[in-house]
Amino acid sequence: MKIERKPSTALLPTPVVLLSVAGHGKEKPNIITLAWVGTVCSTPPMLSVAIRPTRHSHGLVNAAREFVVNIPRADQVAAVDLAGVWSGVEHDKFAELGFTARPASQVAAPLIEECPLNIECVVRHQLDLGAHDLYLAEIVAVHYDEELIDSRGRLKTAALHAMAYVDGEYWSLGERLGSYGQAAKALRTGNK
Ligand SMILES: Cc1cc2nc3c(=O)[nH]c(=O)nc-3n(C[C@H](O)[C@H](O)[C@H](O)COP(=O)(O)O)c2cc1C
Numbered sequence: 001m002k003i004e005r006k007p008s009t010a011l012l013p014t015p016v017v018l019l020s021v022a023g024h025g026k027e028k029p030n031i032i033t034l035a036w037v038g039t040v041c042s043t044p045p046m047l048s049v050a051i052r053p054t055r056h057s058h059g060l061v062n063a064a065r066e067f068v069v070n071i072p073r074a075d076q077v078a079a080v081d082l083a084g085v086w087s088g089v090e091h092d093k094f095a096e097l098g099f100t101a102r103p104a105s106q107v108a109a110p111l112i113e114e115c116p117l118n119i120e121c122v123v124r125h126q127l128d129l130g131a132h133d134l135y136l137a138e139i140v141a142v143h144y145d146e147e148l149i150d151s152r153g154r155l156k157t158a159a160l161h162a163m164a165y166v167d168g169e170y171w172s173l174g175e176r177l178g179s180y181g182q183a184a185k186a187l188r189t190g191n192k
Helices: 056-064 074-083 182-189
Strands: 017-021 030-034 037-041 046-051 066-071 117-128 133-144 163-166 169-172
Touching: 017 046, 017 056, 017 074, 030 046, 030 056, 030 074, 046 056, 046 066, 046 117, 056 066, 074 163, 074 169
Parallel strands: none
Antiparallel strands: 017 030, 017 066, 037 046, 046 133, 066 117, 117 133, 163 169
């Protein structure tokens, strides 16, 4: 049996990220927690973020047309939650969350130094979808904490301690289940 429900944002899990954006005029650089985030193109590498026009960050992203998507570790969940409740109108989230603004290499938005992975982005398209504006942004630089990269240049995924957002809850990732193409390889080679 299945239970059918009305249409909703049921897709899961989604990433949960900290978007950092440059200040504008008298406004300080800001941080906003986002879960409506995805990879949308390989060449050029692009991602999407969806931001409600009511957010303070929406105005800052519209002004700058650039931002950084910072991937937090699971032990940064409290800061992620607070950055998703506090507004930059009342809070200096860099200072109050104990984050360091590190200059990016390609964009004016600062990286969050304490996050292990930082993705610099330039907005290429903006779509008004209804409740949210969708930004499709090109990835122009990526920064990893050096301890995340092994001697062969590969990402040590477990060391990232990434988290996911699932139906209103923050979850750490569980065990590694396998890798890309392993099932097809097993079929070809006859291995299970
Ligand atoms: C886990 C989580 C995910 C969120 N995802 C989004 C999102 O994808 N888009 C959005 O507009 N707001 C999202 N929010 C809400 C904003 O982060 C929140 O309204 C924030 O206070 C806005 O900050 P600002 O006013 O400084 O821009 C999320 C909040 C949390 C806690």
